[in-house]
Amino acid sequence: VKLDDVITSARNPALVAARKLARGPARARSGRFLLEGAQGLSEALAAGARPLTVFATPDTAQAHRELLAQAAEAGAELRVVTDRLLAGLAQTLAPQGLVAVVGSVVQTIDQADGPDALLPLPPSPRMVCVLVGISDPGNAGTVLRAADAFGADALATTAGSVDLESPKAVRASAGSLFHLPVIAGAAWPRLAGVLRDRGLLLIGADPHADATIDQVPLERPCALVLGNEAHGLPAQVRGDLHHLARLPQYGRAESLNLAAAAAVLLYACARRQRLVTGGQR
Amino acid sequence: VKLDDVITSARNPALVAARKLARGPARARSGRFLLEGAQGLSEALAAGARPLTVFATPDTAQAHRELLAQAAEAGAELRVVTDRLLAGLAQTLAPQGLVAVVGSVVQTIDQADGPDALLPLPPSPRMVCVLVGISDPGNAGTVLRAADAFGADALATTAGSVDLESPKAVRASAGSLFHLPVIAGAAWPRLAGVLRDRGLLLIGADPHADATIDQVPLERPCALVLGNEAHGLPAQVRGDLHHLARLPQYGRAESLNLAAAAAVLLYACARRQRLVTGGQR
Numbered sequence: 421v422k423l424d425d426v427i428t429s430a431r432n433p434a435l436v437a438a439r440k441l442a443r444g445p446a447r448a449r450s451g452r453f454l455l456e457g458a459q460g461l462s463e464a465l466a467a468g469a470r471p472l473t474v475f476a477t478p479d480t481a482q483a484h485r486e487l488l489a490q491a492a493e494a495g496a497e498l499r500v501v502t503d504r505l506l507a508g509l510a511q512t513l514a515p516q517g518l519v520a521v522v523g524s525v526v527q528t529i530d531q532a533d534g535p536d537a538l539l540p541l542p543p544s545p546r547m548v549c550v551l552v553g554i555s556d557p558g559n560a561g562t563v564l565r566a567a568d569a570f571g572a573d574a575l576a577t578t579a580g581s582v583d584l585e586s587p588k589a590v591r592a593s594a595g596s597l598f599h600l601p602v603i604a605g606a607a608w609p610r611l612a613g614v615l616r617d618r619g620l621l622l623i624g625a626d627p628h629a630d631a632t633i634d635q636v637p638l639e640r641p642c643a644l645v646l647g648n649e650a651h652g653l654p655a656q657v658r659g660d661l662h663h664l665a666r667l668p669q670y671g672r673a674e675s676l677n678l679a680a681a682a683a684v685l686l687y688a689c690a691r692r693q694r695l696v697t698g699g700q701r
Numbered sequence: 702v703k704l705d706d707v708i709t710s711a712r713n714p715a716l717v718a719a720r721k722l723a724r725g726p727a728r729a730r731s732g733r734f735l736l737e738g739a740q741g742l743s744e745a746l747a748a749g750a751r752p753l754t755v756f757a758t759p760d761t762a763q764a765h766r767e768l769l770a771q772a773a774e775a776g777a778e779l780r781v782v783t784d785r786l787l788a789g790l791a792q793t794l795a796p797q798g799l800v801a802v803v804g805s806v807v808q809t810i811d812q813a814d815g816p817d818a819l820l821p822l823p824p825s826p827r828m829v830c831v832l833v834g835i836s837d838p839g840n841a842g843t844v845l846r847a848a849d850a851f852g853a854d855a856l857a858t859t860a861g862s863v864d865l866e867s868p869k870a871v872r873a874s875a876g877s878l879f880h881l882p883v884i885a886g887a888a889w890p891r892l893a894g895v896l897r898d899r900g901l902l903l904i905g906a907d908p909h910a911d912a913t914i915d916q917v918p919l920e921r922p923c924a925l926v927l928g929n930e931a932h933g934l935p936a937q938v939r940g941d942l943h944h945l946a947r948l949p950q951y952g953r954a955e956s957l958n959l960a961a962a963a964a965v966l967l968y969a970c971a972r973r974q975r976l977v978t979g980g981q982r
Contacts, residue, residue, distance in 0.1 A: 562958045571951030592958070599953040634972075670852030670971055672880040676964060677843045677873070683961035684968045690951055691915075 426478060427501040430508065434473060434499055438521050439509055444583050451524045453585035454509070457516035458484045460595065461491060467598035470523040471496040477506045480517030496520070511587040525597060526584055526604035529576075529611060540601030545573040545618055546641045547689055549682065552578045552608065552657055553648040560584055561592025562679035563646070568596035570683075570690040576603040576611055612660045615643045622661045624653050625685055627675045629664040636663040638689040639696040646685075649678045707759060708782040711789065715754060715780055719802050720790055725864050732805045734866035735790070738797035739765045741876065742772060748879035751804040752777040758787045761798030777801070792868040806878060807865055807885040810857075810892060821882030826854040826899055827922045828970055830963065833859045833889065833938055834929040841865055842873025843960035844927070849877035851964075851971040857884040857892055893941045896924045903942045905934050906966055908956045910945040917944040919970040920977040927966075930959050 427435060440446035441454045452472060455464055458480065464471060465487075474488060474496050481488060481500050488498055507515045527540055541548070549567040554560050560582050567575045575584075582589060584602055603611070612622060621642040645661060647653035658664065667676065667684055676684070708716060721727035722735045733753060736745055739761065745752060746768075755769060755777050762769060762781050769779055788796045808821055822829070830848040835841050841863050848856045856865075863870060865883055884892075893903060902923040926942060928934035939945065948957065948965055957965070 562961060566957055566961050568952040569948075569950045569957050594958075596953075667850075667968065668972065668975075669850045670975075671849040672877075676847055676850050677875075677960070679958070680843060680847050680961055680964035683957060684964050687948065687965045687968070691949065694949075694951075 425500065427475075427499055427505060430505060432501075432505075434497075435475070435501065435505060435509065438473065438475065438519070441521065442511060442587055444586065447524070447583065447585055452521050453524060453590065454511075454587055455520045455522050455590055456510050456512060456518065456587070458487055458518050460590070461518060461520045462487055463595040463598050464520065464522055465490055465494055467525075469525055469598055470494065471520045472523060473497045473499060473521040475499050475501050475506060475509060475519045475521075477501065477503045477517045479503075480506075484518065491520070512591065524585060526602045529603055529606040529614065540603060541574050541618060544641070545620060546693055547572045547686070548615060548620060548643040549575045549686060550578070550611070550615070550643050550645040551575070551581050552645060552653055553651070554581045554646070554678070556649055556678070557582045557584075557586045557588035558592045559649065559677075559679045561589035561594075561596075563682040564589075564593040564600075564602065565596045566679070566683040566686050568593075568599045570686040572600060572686060574601040574603060576606055578608050578611065579605045581605070608657055608660070612657075621663065623663045623665060624658060624661040625666070625681060626652060626658075626664045627666050627669075629666040631663065631665045632668045633665045633685060633688050634668070636665045639692040642689065644682075644685050644689060646678065646682055706781065708756075708780055708786060711786060713780075713782075713786075715778075716756070716782065716786060716790065719754065719756065719800070722802065723792060723868055725867065728805070728864065728866055733802050734805060734871065735792075735868055736801045736803045736871055737791050737793060737799065737868070739768055739799050741871070742799060742801045743768055744876040744879050745801065745803055746771055746775055748806075750806055750879055751775065752801045753804060754778045754780060754802040756780050756782050756787060756790060756800045756802075758782065758784045758798045760784075761787075765799065772801070793872065805866060807883045810884055810887040810895065821884060822855050822899060825922065826901060827974055828853045828967070829896060829901060829924040830856045830967060831859070831892065831896070831924050831926045832856070832862050833926060833934055834932070835862045835927070835959070837930055837959070838863045838865075838867045838869035839873045840930065840958070840960045842870035842875075842877075844963040845870075845874040845881075845883065846877045847960070847964040847967050849874075849880045851967040853881060853967060855882040855884060857887055859889050859892060860886045862886070889938055889941070893938075902944065904944045904946060905939060905942040906947070906962060907933060907939075907945045908947050908950075910947040912944065912946045913949045914946045914966060914969050915949070917946045920973040923970065925963075925966050925970060927959065927963055 624645040905926040
């Protein structure tokens with residue numbers, strides 16, 4: 421690992437290309453995204469993700485020599501940059517001294533077609549989380565983290581949802597992006613068809629539903645479908661669902677924050693499924 | 702409502718004083734905080750909170766004449782300001798054209814002493830949420846919103862926790878700041894004593910606890926105690942708790958986001974209490 425060749429120019433081509441990945445079109449074009457911090461890189465490597473370039477400040481490069489050697493072994497190019505340039509690349513207020521450019525890990529539903537569609541799902545999935553038109557990257561990342569914590573088989577987003585590989589979503593997902601299959605930008609009708617073909621009940625969350633989540637069969641294999649923060653689930657999607665359900669609310673808040681509601685729904689579903697199967701899956 | 706006297710100078714004394722409320726010391730000194738948007742102001746008025754000044758852009762003042770008249774009736778001074786000055790006062794990227802200066806609604810535990818301490822609690826509280834040293838204002842506001850949604854009797858923060866009247870926390874709480882009693886900045890030993898005196902079990906959340914939340918008596922009246930995002934519950938607090946419990950986790954995420962974990966815990970507690978009492982409280 422050669423660490424003495426420090427990039428000092430903001431116009432360095434590798435740095436310019438990396439900075440562009442903060443925006444969606446450049447991510448879509450290149451199939452790459454930005455990952456901040458040594459822990460993020462470490463999880464990415466553990467999950468077999470491909471880091472292409474790792475930018476680090478001199479201090480961080482020194483402190484994480486082993487991790488950088490591992491990244492280099494996995495094929496990453498290492499670039500030491502000044503603190504100021506690293507800060508310009510990182511999106512957080514407290515940059516962690518390291519930003520990696522990583523090959524996209526989300527999958528599109530169209531990569532597999534026919535009876536084998538949606539390959540990232542196990543043959544008999546139990547719980548899948550679906551985000552329809554979610555717009556806040558922090559929410560999306562937090563839902564992905566909750567889906568991971570409660571053992572979802574996969575998370576899918578529909579076309580028009582925020583990109584789970586945007587810097588804010590990656591940060592909020594806290595490594596979960598590398599823990600379970602993520603299907604991104606699916607057309608709803610096709611996604612709904614594939615989920616039904618895999619034996620999943622489609623259960624939508626709606627604060628105005630008649631039934632509470634205790635009154636719908638969450639113990640069966642199901643896809644939990646959540647809509648946009650402001651507008652909820654579109655009519656087209658509602659028409660395709662088997663059930664709509666709301667969380668019981670006992671206080672005065674009009675609704676929960678989307679990510680909090682998703683966490684409760686995922687918890688309730690995972691718990692019911694395990695009560696029925698005696699803790700086994 | 703006189704709307705034609707538009708403030709155009711950033712040095713206007715009322716505006717200068719209001720801008721300072723984005724920072725904690727000025728809020729503590731003045732006992733006032735900032736509230737954004739017409740809906741926020743409407744909820745504050747409905748809850749009997751005292752708006753002292755309302756700043757609005759000409760367009761927003763026009764669109765919300767009735768609300769402004771209501772605010773004026775409640776004693777607020779109305780100030781029309783240019784779009785640019787309003788944007789400078791609002792903390793969001795998409796300012797909603799209205800910012801109110803409101804008298805503080807949080808209470809301190811020391812305002813009441815002796816057997817009547819913690820007056821904002823009902824005589825027999827069932828569920829109280831306690832935040833110990835929480836540092837992220839968005840998390841704190843989101844937990845307050847969840848506490849409201851699941852019918853907590855009150856939310857308390859200990860000294861050293863983020864201010865629930867900071868702009869980001871107010872925004873994340875989405876009106877819940879006006880829906881349930883909030884006790885702020887309590888000294889832990891005193892808060893713990895008062896909660897025990899009111900018959901509450903102290904149950905702390907800890908991802909490394911032996912027991913899951915299914916194995917502790919959440920159906921009894923309890924205070925749910927959550928620690929700092931990075932450091933969890935301090936040893937001093939742990940020693941005072943009746944139980945420590947973790948959420949069941951079935952996937953690989955190391956832990957849930959604090960606000961998501963709080964939402965699940967509040968939901969599980971509210972649900973258990975209602976199953977035991979047959980839905981009654």
